[in-house]
Structure formats: structure tokens, C-alpha cells
Amino acid sequence: MNSRAIALPIGRLLILISLMMIIPAITDMFAHNADWQIFLVCAILVGGFGLLTSIACQGQGRPQNFREAILFVNTAWLVFSFAGAVPMWASELNISFTDAFFESASGLTTTGSTILTGIETLPPGILLWRALLQWIGGIGVVSLAIWLLPSLRVSGNQLFALETSETATKPYGRIAPFLFRLLFLYSYLSVSCCLLYLACGMTLFDAVVHAMTTVSTGGFSTSDASFGQFQGLSVYWVATVFMLASSVPFLYLIRSFENRRFEFDVQILLLFVLITTGAFGVLYFERFVVHDTPFHMLTLAVFNVVSVVSTTGYGANDYLQFGAPVIAIFFVLTFFGGCAGSTSGGFKMFRIAVLLSYIRVLLQRMVRPHRVIAPKYHGKRISISILEGTFVFAVLYSATFVLFAVFYLFLQMNLETALSASATALANVGPGIGDIIGPAGNFQNLPDAAKWLLAIQMILGRLEILGGLLLFTPDFWRER
Template identity: 40%
Template sequence: MDSARTSTAAHSTKVVGLVIGALLVALAAVMLVPVLAEIVARSDDWEAFLSSAVVTGFVGGALMLANQTDERDLTHRATFLVTTFGWLSVAAFSALPFAFSRLDMNYTDAFFEAMSGVTTTGGTVMIGLDRAPPGILLWRSLLQWIGGIGIIVTAVAILPFLRVGGMQLFRTESTDKTEKVLPRPGQIAVAIGEVYLLLTLLCALAYIVGGMTPFDAMNHAMTTVATAGFSTHDASFGYFENSFIHWTGTIFMISGAVPLALYVQTLRGSNEKIWNDPQVRGFISLLAGVSVLLALWLAARGDYGFFEALTHTAFNVTSIVTTAGFTSDDYQLWGPFAVMVFFILMFVGGCTGSTAGGMKIFRLQILAILFKTQVRQTLYPHVAQTMRYGERTVSREIVFSVALFVFVYLASMLVVAMALAAFGLDFTTALSSAVTSIANVGPGLGPIVGPAGNFATLPDGPKLIMAFAMLLGRLELLTVLVMFSKDYWER
């Protein structure tokens, strides 16, 4: 029995090493794209990307050669390992171009920037983006674009299997329904990738029509559809004083925060309509309601006319809820009411199976259904109550999983906030940094990490804590935390 377990463990380790090695080899190939950008722009930072690609490719190739195996099936426990260490390894090696470039970033800052990129968080430590090398700007956008499609694959293919935070509710959404149109999982992944690429190209084209340069348009398109938040300018979308560009960003942030599998079903002739999904209806209704409310608030204050206010509120509300993290204005200047609204919106997130982070709309809907059911059960104690989400019955297991996730989500934020406060960060900075990291939002609140600031002035300790929090939130908490349990490693 012990020898069989040892053999299984060795096999799992080889598969994990093989997968991570393949990821690093692919990452090394992507690093060559900024090399071309640097050469075309006649910049001298191409050596940083080439040397990073050589190091990354060598390590990845060595891992693949050292872990060759005929059996390549992942065990349940190994899936947690490959998911967590896969994302961690990609972030660690993605930091090399930042560290090797003429920006002279230390590795902690480089790792923070890379982790923020691949987790599509959007918080940055870089200052002077308007003067940064084109290869670095392109690399930041590529990281977020890759991270966006990566989290969709993780959410659709891995998290339901791991039964994390109620995600098993969407196993039918991501497999059964889609497989009626596309029979094999590989085809589903390719179809989702095609939709993702198409949305990015359409977004870039719209930005060019709105007046962006092709370079700005392509960079912002990648980070908009990925609901990620990196910009090529320190002022983010405030740099573009153009309502057409702001509304384009709003529309494509929403498109990235909707489950991409729904696009595939619609394009392949399925009878399922995107608006029929309860997540999408709740998501759009929330954005519309809060945007109009804040626009009326700003118009009443006399800050803007109603339609100008609606442009700003729609963009910034959508950016926070979808966890994109772009800003078109410093909403902290809109008054305490607006600041409180934005703080609450940091917790929400987009739809599952999308590029958005956060708690996810469906979990809040499940909690609302639970509350409504409990009220009815209290009024009619002898009548059996059934919880339904759309056309699906919600089991007690899913309700328990969602409730547990929300508890761990909020508890993790408090723990991270206390850890940041231990380094001397003030209350607002520590709490909003914890929330924005785990929710993968990007900007926090306050004069330091708010929409008009960034994370550059924070000490290395808080940056590393926040980088871990970004990974924690992006992988739905329990995927990472389970590996800190004794039971995971016991056998």
C-alpha cells in the first residue's frame, strides 16, 4: 500500500513539473513579442526580454525533460498543486523583464507588477508610464491578456471540478450546455479563445475610431477585455478626454465580465440567450442602477451635467464592479457617499466564467435566495421550501459552499488588512489594499493607493503580502488555502 502511494505521489509530481515546464516554455515564446516591439521602436530594452526568454525557456525545458512520463492524468490533489504553482511560476518568471529592464526595478517591485498583471488585478508600482519603453508597456498588457484567458480556462475547467465556492453549480453551464454544440472540451477552449480574440480586435478597432493611436488601442483593448486595468498612461482613461472612448471601454469591460461560454452558445446557434442567464441580468441591472444613482448624485451636486456625469459614473462603476481598475476621474472627489458606494462595489465582481474577479454576482444571488427562502420558512414552517437559481435547483451543498466561501473571503481580507497595518499602513490604505488585492480590483482608497495614486511608495513587505493576496483571490481562495492544511500533505 505504501509503495503504491509513493508511486502515485511520484507520478503526480512528474505531471505537475511537466505542466509547469510547458507553461514556462510558452511564456518564453511570448516574451519574444516585446523584443520585436523594442526593435521596431528602436529602443534599447530588447536585451531584457531576450535574456528573460532564454532563462525562462531553459528552466521550462529542463522541467519538461526531467519530468517525462507516459501517464499524464492529474489526480484530484495534484490539480490544486498545478493550479497554484502554475500561476505562481508564471508570475515569478514574468517579473524578469521588469527586473532586467532599464527601469531599474528591484525584484519585489517586478514580482508585484507581474503578479498584478497575470491575476488581472491592475495595481501598479510603475510611475512615468507615458515615458516607459514600448516593450515594457506591451509586456504589461500581454500579461493581463494572457491572465484573462487563463482565468476563464481555470474557472470553466478546473474550479468546478475542485468544487470551490459553489462553482460546481456552473458545471452544467460550462460543460453540458456547451457540449451540446461542441462535443469535446478542447473544442470549447478553442471556441472561447476565438471569442476572446474577436472581442479584443473589435475593442482595438473601436478605440482607433475614437482617436487612440494603434499602439494605445491594442494595449488598452487587451487590458479592457481582460478586465485588467493596466494603461499606457499614468492618468489611465483620464488621459483620453473623449466620451466615445469612455463608452467603448464601458461596453467592452462589460463584454469581458460576461461568461464567454454564453457567446459561444449564441454564435453556434443555441437557443440559450445571454440575457436569459440570471447572472447577466443581475450584473447589468446592478451596473445600470448604481451608475444612474451616482450620476443623479453628481448632477445634484453641480459637479457635472447629467449626461457627462453618467459617462463618468458608468465607466468607473463598471470598472470597479468588473474589477478592471481603470479610472476616468478621481471618484474620491465626488464626496463621501460616492466613496462608500465604490468601496462596497469592490466586493461584488462580475460573472463566473468571465475575466472578472471579485466575489462574483452569482454568490450574492445565492445568498439573497437563501435569505428569501429562510424568511418564507419562518413564515410557513410546515411548508417545504425549494431554492432555485434560474432553472436549476440549488442544493444545500452549494449553499454551504457559497456561504463558506463568503466567510473565508471576508476573513481573508481582514487578515491581510491586519498584516498590512502591522507594517505601519494607515487604516484606509491597509483595508482598501487588502480588499482590492483579494478582489483583484486594482486601485484602493485614500491618497496613497487611491485612483489618483499607486503602490510604489509602499514597503516591500506589504507588496509581497498583496501579491500573495492577488493570487489567493484570483484562484478563489480555497484552491490555495487547502494546501496549507495538514490533511493535504498527510498522505
């Protein structure tokens, strides 16, 4: 294993992070907030460290094989979470390093769980920094899904017959030209979202922050009330549309833009079925509690359901007051997530499609053992390696959920909080259910050990579990 080939790209990305820190520094300087010096000093420190690393490892290339790639990705998430935590820890927020790391990891993984309260009173630099972490995390997640995860056989990108299919089948190949198109689409979505938010009456600052946390399905906001701070329904629909757009495969979006036509995709269909079912369920029980116009109630129901399914985690109102069945709906929706190759997290729709097709075929085979039937996705036969990858992921996803829930129970959380915390961190959704970590609660009140475990679980969720788990197998570290 060539550790310098891993250190070089880490160093380069640290320079990127340090350049990003200039943005909140300038914002806070104009807002006459003392934190601008903190951001500037952190930018110089992180940038200097990145520069030294880059110079020391000059000419070492980049990760050359699967193991180096995995090690790079794991190191990157940890190093950037630390780097992102430093300015928040040093700032006037006056929080512990555990809290700062939790907030930073929650941002970079686009989870959006927060330990901060009174968010509307915080200086603009901090709010912008949290949003920037989510925005950069979002593009990182999509790049990861295209670059590395195909070789884990868990990303589902192999299922698309794309003109760019050579990048999907050739991992760690040259994906620079493709990344450029991806970055263009991501920026295009962000700017459109921001302009529409402005048109709906948001301030420029709110529009910029929320656009960044919408397209990354991150969910950080500028107020404890999240989207509850905004008047009028149009802003909810803009958010709904862009949360949905960020939950479909970005490769699919790029192709649709370039070919100027939308094609049918099973996982997108399933996503809409799930959202429609969920929204009707919520609406049914919302009737008994909220008394408003039908369109108002529909807006809130759709917004909240899309917010959870897209793993964004904005809140329009405290939907947990709608009673046990609605809590149940949101708890179950937490696990699903959007489509493969999007910024959303969770189990993901293509896996549901693969599992449904496979189980249907196996049931048919039992009744008709002599007929040859193969599981299909989108009319194409699903390869054994994708079936294997999907089933292993399903087992690991459940096992990780249960294991961390048990850890949280051991840390004296109650059952509801423990289960919900484990689910919301693993699926990178953000808020959970219950008094403590629900939309009206705060992760601040959890013990420090729980915050570290949650941060690890968020990163595991982003590495589709396997990407992180591999580090703990003896075979990974054995040379040859």
C-alpha cells in the same frame, strides 16, 4: 503525488511565456530601445528552462487527480509571476525585485495595481509586456474556472445547463476542444475591442494595449492618467461595453453566439441592477462637484462604476474628489465583481443570487415551518453542495479580507488604506481609495512586506481562496 506530472505542464507553459517575450523584444527593437536585448535574453533563459523541464518529464502526462491539479495551479501562478517579473527587474526600469514581482503578479492575476509612475514615459516593450501578462492571465482565469474550480464547488459553472455541461461536471477531463472555442471567443473580443478603439481615435499601440487589458478586466494603461488621457466620450463607451462583456460568463457568451440568441440569466440581471444603482448613486453626488453636460457626467459615472464592478480598475477621473458618499459607493462596489466563469474577480453575482434565494427561503421556512420550499437559481433547485460551497466561500472571503487588512494595519497603514488595499487585491480590482493607493496614488509607497502580502492575496483571489487554502491543510499532504 507525482511531481513530474506537475512539472511537465509547467515547463510547457514556460515555453509559452518565453515565446510571448519575443513580442516586446521585437517592439523595443523597432523603437530603438535597449530593453529588447533584456527581453530576448529572458526569453532564451525562460524558454530553455521550460524546454529542459519538458524533456526531463516527457511522457509523464498531466495532473491526474484533484490534489495534483491544485498543486499544479498554485505552482503555476507563482512560477509565472516570477518569470514575468524577471524582464521588468532586469530592464531599465531600475526597480527592486519585490516591485517587479508585485507588478508581474498584479498583471497575471489581472488585478492591475501598479508600482510604476510616469507610465507614459516608459518604453513600449514594458507597456506591452504588462498588457500581455494581463491578457494571458485573463484566459488562464477563465480556463481555471471551467477546468478546476467546479470540483471546489465554488465556481458556479455547475449552475449552467450547457451543452458543454459534461466538461463542467467532469473536472480535469478533456477540455481541449472547449478551450479552442474559448480562445477563439477571447481573441474575437480582443480584436473587436482593438478595432473599435482605433475607430475612436486611439493610436495603434494604445488600442492594442488597452484592448488586451480591457477584455482581461486587467486595467493596466499606458499613462498615469489611465483613461483620463483620451479625448471624446466614444472611447469610454467602447471600454464600458467590452468590460461588461468580459464580466459575463464566457460559456454564456459562447452559447449566445452559437445559438444566435441571448437568454435570461439571473446573475447578469443582478449585475445590471448593481451597475445601474451604483451609477445613479455616483451621478447624484457628482452633480455637486462636476459641472458638465448631463451626457458627459453620465458617461463618467457609468464608466467608473463598470470599471470597478467588472474589476477592471481603469480611472476616467479622480472620482474620490466627489466626497465621502461616492468613496463609500466605490469601496462597497469593490467587493462584488462580475459573473462566474468570466475574467472578472470578486465575490461574483451568482453567489449573491444564491445567497439571496437561500436567505429568502430560510425566512419563509421560519414563518411557515410546514411548507416545503427549496432555494432556486434560474428556476432550478440549488443543490446542497452548491449552497455549502457558496456559504463557505462567503465566510472565507470575509475572513481573508479581514485577516489581510489586519496585516496591513500592523504594517502601519491607516485604516482606510488597509481596508481598501485588502479589498482591491482580494477582488482583483486594482486601484483602491485614499491618497496612497487611490486612482491618483501608487502602490510604490507601501512597505515591501505589504507588496508581497498583496501579491499573495491577488493569487488567493484568483484561486477563489479555497484553491490556495487547501495547501495549508494537513489532509492535503497526507498520502491516502
